[in-house]
Amino acid sequence: MAKTPINNDIRKLRFNQDEMTQQQLADKVGVTRQTIAAIENGKYSPTLELAFRIAQVFSLPLEEVFTYNPEDTKK
Amino acid sequence: MPYQEKKIIISMISSLLVLAAYWFYIYQNYPAEITTTPTNFRFWGKTILILIPVSIVSRIVIMILFTIANRIATREEEPSFSDERDKLIELKAMRNSHWIFILGFFVAMGSLALGIAPYWMFIIIILSGFISEMADGFSQLYYYRKGI
Secondary structure (H helix, E strand, O other): OOOOOEEEOHHHHHHHOOOOOHHHHHHHHOOOHHHHHHHHOOOOOOOHHHHHHHHHHOOOOHHHHEEEOHHHHHO | OOHHHHHHHHHHHHHHHHHHHHHHHHHHHOHHHHHOOOOOHHHHHHHHHHHHHHHHHHHHHHHHHHHHHHHHHHOOOOOOOOOHHHHHHHHHHHHHHHHHHHHHHHHHHHHHHOOOOHHHHHHHHHHHHHHHHHHHHHHHHHHHHHOO
């Protein structure tokens, strides 16, 4: 299945937050660890609400966590 | 393997086992009613109506046993909730499953239209219910592994 057109820097941001684990982030935003893993790997585009919750955890605006690249779906 | 995937596989295996066991029981005890009385709708009505609660209860028991066995073997806890991705996967799998059941329904009606013995219609309905359940499981596994 093609990657989603939404890229993200969650892995890097977690690293910058004292190597926050996927489980810790999942607990903070109210999803399962598998969902965070799927988002990081580009296998799932989160809903707008979840995207905002993730951005809020890192105290960043949405566009600094997620970027939209429609070209990625053509790969 | 994540808990959700294990649960789906166990659910699919239990569906297969329950249907096989029930069918075996029917075939052993009522062989004449299945084929030699093609218009015995009462038999088929009872067969399908009993299959539904038998299937639900058996699957609940199998899932409880799986949860206990999995907990003992892996010390992994069952996720206490299903998040938005789980729900989306469930919905997409259910859509695929419904399409297959609808197709089975048309095939069943087609068998009547073609004048095939009515008991085939009931067999096709039961089979399409089973195949649609399998499709639901395979779809969920596919979406969990490949992404949505």
